[in-house]
Amino acid sequence: MTDEHPRVSDEFAKSITRTEELAYELRIHEVMSENVHCLPPDIKLEEALDIFQKERFSGAPVITNGDLVGLISIEDLIRALRSGNLDVNVSEYMTTKVVTVHEYDPVVEALKTFSRTNFGRLPVLDKQGKLVGIITKGDISNGLLTALQRDYHAEELIRYRASHLFEDIVSHRTSLILRYEIRKGDFIHGGNASSNIKRALLRLGATPQIARRCGIAVYEAEMNLIIHTNHGGSLRVEVEPHKITMEAYDDGPGIEDVEQAMKPGYSTATNEIREMGFGAGMGLVNIKRCVDEMRLISSRDRGTNLYMIMYLDDKDNTLNTVN
Amino acid sequence: MNLNEIIQNLNLKVLTNSKDFSTIKVKSGYCSDLLSCVMTGAEPEGIWITLMSHSNIVAVAALLDLAAIIITEDAQPDQQTIDKANEKDIIMLSSPDPNYEVIGQLWELGLRATKN
Amino acid sequence: MKLTEIVDLINGELLTQEEDYKKDITGAMGADLMSDVLASIKPEAALLTGLCNPQVVRTALIADIRTIIFVRGKNPDRETIRIANEEQIPLITTSLGMFEACGILHKAGLLSYELPANDDCA
Numbered sequence: 103m104t105d106e107h108p109r110v111s112d113e114f115a116k117s118i119t120r121t122e123e124l125a126y127e128l129r130i131h132e133v134m135s136e137n138v139h140c141l142p143p144d145i146k147l148e149e150a151l152d153i154f155q156k157e158r159f160s161g162a163p164v165i166t167n168g169d170l171v172g173l174i175s176i177e178d179l180i181r182a183l184r185s186g187n188l189d190v191n192v193s194e195y196m197t198t199k200v201v202t203v204h205e206y207d208p209v210v211e212a213l214k215t216f217s218r219t220n221f222g223r224l225p226v227l228d229k230q231g232k233l234v235g236i237i238t239k240g241d242i243s244n245g246l247l248t249a250l251q252r253d254y255h256a257e258e259l260i261r262y263r264a265s266h267l268f269e270d271i272v273s274h275r276t277s278l279i280l281r282y283e284i285r286k287g288d289f290i291h292g293g294n295a296s297s298n299i300k301r302a303l304l305r306l307g308a309t310p311q312i313a314r315r316c317g318i319a320v321y322e323a324e325m326n327l328i329i330h331t332n333h334g335g336s337l338r339v340e341v342e343p344h345k346i347t348m349e350a351y352d353d354g355p356g357i358e359d360v361e362q363a364m365k366p367g368y369s370t371a372t373n374e375i376r377e378m379g380f381g382a383g384m385g386l387v388n389i390k391r392c393v394d395e396m397r398l399i400s401s402r403d404r405g406t407n408l409y410m411i412m413y414l415d416d417k418d419n420t421l422n423t424v425n
Numbered sequence: 426m427n428l429n430e431i432i433q434n435l436n437l438k439v440l441t442n443s444k445d446f447s448t449i450k451v452k453s454g455y456c457s458d459l460l461s462c463v464m465t466g467a468e469p470e471g472i473w474i475t476l477m478s479h480s481n482i483v484a485v486a487a488l489l490d491l492a493a494i495i496i497t498e499d500a501q502p503d504q505q506t507i508d509k510a511n512e513k514d515i516i517m518l519s520s521p522d523p524n525y526e527v528i529g530q531l532w533e534l535g536l537r538a539t540k541n
Numbered sequence: 542m543k544l545t546e547i548v549d550l551i552n553g554e555l556l557t558q559e560e561d562y563k564k565d566i567t568g569a570m571g572a573d574l575m576s577d578v579l580a581s582i583k584p585e586a587a588l589l590t591g592l593c594n595p596q597v598v599r600t601a602l603i604a605d606i607r608t609i610i611f612v613r614g615k616n617p618d619r620e621t622i623r624i625a626n627e628e629q630i631p632l633i634t635t636s637l638g639m640f641e642a643c644g645i646l647h648k649a650g651l652l653s654y655e656l657p658a659n660d661d662c663a
Contacts, residue, residue, distance in 0.1 A: 206559055229559075290620075293599025297628075300603060310584075310605070317603040318579045325575075325596075367478060367500065377459050379592040382477070384576035391580070456639040458573035462591050462613065466638060474640070476577055498581070498655075523581065523655040525571040525589070528640055529647025538641045 124249050125242075130212055131205040133245025134226045134235035140165045141174060143193035147182050150174060150192050163225050163233055164196050170225055170233045172196035202227050205234050209245065212237050277342045278306070284327040286334040289378065295337050296321035299348075306341060312412060316346055319392040319410045322385040323350035329375055331355070331405075348393075348410040357400040364390070364398070426451050426536055428493055431472065432518060435530050437495065440502065440517040441510045449516070451492045454536045456524055460485055467491060472536070474527050478502040480509055487513040497524050542566050542651055544608060544631055547587065550649055551642050553610065553635035556617065557626050566607050568654025571643045575600045582606060586654035589642055595621045601630050608632070612639045 140163050141150055153159065154176060161175035174196040182188055182195050202225045203212050212224055216239060226235040280302060282295035300317035304310070320337060327335040327350055335352030357363045364386050371381020390396050395411040429447035432439065455467040456474040460481060467473055469490040475482065478500040486494050493516040496502065502510075502517065510517050520527050543565060548555055570582045571589040575596060578588060584605035590597055593615035601609055609625070611617065614636040617625075625632045635642055647653070 290595060292596055293603065297599060297602050314584065314603070314605055321599070321603045322576065322579065369479075373460070373481075377461055378594065379459070379573055379575040379590075379596065382458075382574045382576045384574075384580055388576060388580045454640045454644075456571060456643065457591050457613075458577070459591060462573070466613070476572065476574065498577070523570060523572075523653060524639070525569055525643050525647065525655065526653040528571065528643035529653070531640075532644030532648055537644075538638050 124246050125210040125213060126208050128209045128245060128249055129205070130203055130207050130209060130226055130237055131235065132249075133209060133241050134205070134237040135241055136235045138163060138225075138233065138236045140233070141192055142166065143171055143196070144191050146188065147179060147190060147192060147195060148188040151179050151183075151188065154179065161223050163200075163236060164192055165233060168232050170200060170202070170227070170231075172198045173200045173223075173225065175222070200225060203237065204229075209242055212242060275342070277340050280337075280339040280341070282324075282337040284324055284334045284337060286328065286331055288328055288334070292325055292328050293321055296324050299337070299339050302339075303341070303346065308346075308414075312346075312414065315392040316348065316410075316412055319389045319412075320348050320350075322389050323348065323408055323410065325380055326350065326385055326408075327352055329371060329380060335405075344413065344415040346412040346414065348412075350408040350410075351405065353405040354403075356402040356405055357398070358402070360398055360400055426534065428472075428516070431493075431531065431534065431536075434534055435495075435520060435527065437518040437520050440496070440507055440519050441515065444516075446516075449492055451536065453539055454528065454531050455538065456528055458524075464489070468539070472531070474524055474531075476500050476524060478506065480506040482506075483510045483513060483515050483517075486510075486515045492516070493518055495520055495527055497522060497527055542649070544633075546649075547608075547610070547646065547651075548633055550645050551610065551633075551635040551637055553633040556622055556632040556634055557630070566651065568652040569610075569643070569646055570653065570655045571612075571639050573639075578606075579604055581655045583654045587646075587651070589639060589646075591615060591639055593617050593621075595624060597621070598624045598628065598630060598632075602628050606630065610635060610642060612637060612642050 143164050143166060163170055164172040164174055174192050178195045201215060201219050201221060203215060205226050205228050215224060223236050223238045225233055226237055228234045280299060296317055299320050300313050303313040303316055324337060331352040332354045335350060338349040340347040362368055366387045367383040369381045369383030375381040389410060393410040394413045397409040400406040427447045428449040428451055431451060432446055450470055451472050453468050453471040455471050457463050458475050458477050463473060463485055467489050470492045472493050472495060473491050474495045474497060476497045478496050482494055483506060495518045497520050499521045566587045569587040569589060572578050573590055573592045578600055582604050585607045587608045587610055588601060588606045589610045589612055591613045593611055597609055598621055608631045611634045616634055
């Protein structure tokens with residue numbers, strides 16, 4: 103609980119936009135001081151002054167049975183000193199009209215309250231109205247600085263991983279292969295593999311747009327394996343610096359008319375599947391829209407192979423351009 | 426509210442045979458893309474908003490005596506489905522907007538989910 | 542629109558941890574067909590749906606959906622809630638139907654967040 107206000111340096115000013123964002127993203131409970139030293143309303147001001155001097159406090163909440171009843175600050179004590187009246191209870195001089203903030207409010211709410219009210223500290227309450235902490239401008243500055251540093255480290259780590267994987271390894275063709283076995287009828291875990299693939303792509307440095315498009319395509323393919331195959335099938339994703347190849351294959355029953363299967367709205371799904379929100383006949387259409395290249399090879403005796411390819415080189419978003 | 430007001434205000438395309446829509450009352454609205462929900466939730470003389478366009482929707486609408494179906498996102502039922510709707514006297518309408526937008530506009534017009 | 546406002550407007554109940562309560566939502570889509578959601582929803586939207594299985598959360602994750610609103614009083618199972626908490630996708634349930642919930646939110650200014658069907662899905 104300090105009132106020191108870290109100065110904004112030139113270095114810091116460069117990331118001012120991110121700071122502004124953080125004021126909305128960070129919540130008060132993430133930056134506030136917990137374990138607040140509280141005072142009861144019925145101790146003498148003399149005693150409060152001693153505590154303030156010893157602990158170097160400039161203010162403290164006053165509580166009875168966990169409920170906030172007021173706030174006593176060093177200014178209140180000075181006021182009492184001036185009138186030579188330190189032999190009365192804290193409750194006589196404390197501020198009772200306390201402005202509070204909620205622990206899950208964004209930090210920007212506290213900033214607004216500070217500029218509106220001129221208070222130096224704001225008690226923080228939980229949903230039940232109990233005191234859980236206190237926040238000062240200094241807490242906010244420290245919290246923002248810590249968060250900025252954390253952001254920077256996370257970003258650095260991702261870049262390090264991505265560049266390390268595809269830049270420092272020298273080969274004629276470097277790639278990373280992810281494989282998933284998908285069980286027939288396994289609706290409980292349906293989409294699990296696709297979520298993991300999407301996350302992997304993001305970690306490897308793919309843009310959110312690329313990760314989303316690949317995610318959607320491979321999710322539709324995964325649900326097809328769950329819904330339409332005899333025994334499930336496999337997903338195989340090969341990640342290369344300039345290309346992501348996603349493959350779904352199964353051993354049957356195969357698609358009778360591939361051209362018809364590609365038509366929007368065409369579906370062989372049962373009513374039961376439709377009631378689960380799938381089988382609208384949009385899956386393959388969706389996949390085609392999402393990826394750069396799609397190939398569907400199917401026969402009655404050999405099952406189905408679906409290739410989905412996303413090229414990364416023409417969009418300035420290859421996985422190894424990170425420096 | 427009558428069906429003509431809805432068709433005019435939302436600029437809907439009529440997929441089935443034309444008739445005097447101003448004589449058809451619409452008492453409520455219902456939206457779902459799951460047949461089982463529609464079966465339990467939609468009310469007679471209600472209007473059903475869905476992006477489904479396969480032939481089962483006609484059977485459900487007939488069974489529930491719905492005033493009309495609005496098929497969203499320009500989903501196109503096949504000719505067989507349209508023929509079946511005409512045969513069963515089910516009105517099918519179409520909008521390029523998604524469910525959410527169509528409902529928003531119907532709500533603006535004052536249509537609610539329940540009869541009263 | 543804040544998640545809290547949405548919860549209030551549709552008289553809903555938040556099923557996941559409170560941490561995500563302050564997320565800002567600017568648009569919505571209502572659908573029960575997940576393929577349609579995957580085909581057309583813009584990122585960062587609220588999804589209103591009557592479907593209630595883990596696939597809805599998976600779909601949300603893949604399509605970058607901000608929050609899921611279960612209509613018709615649907616309550617997801619513990620596993621679904623667990624995944625949502627883990628992936629930080631707030632879940633809301635309301636006893637209102639799809640029609641009412643969409644109508645109220647649309648009226649309150651929450652935009653339609655669905656792309657025309659022929660648009661690129663990126």
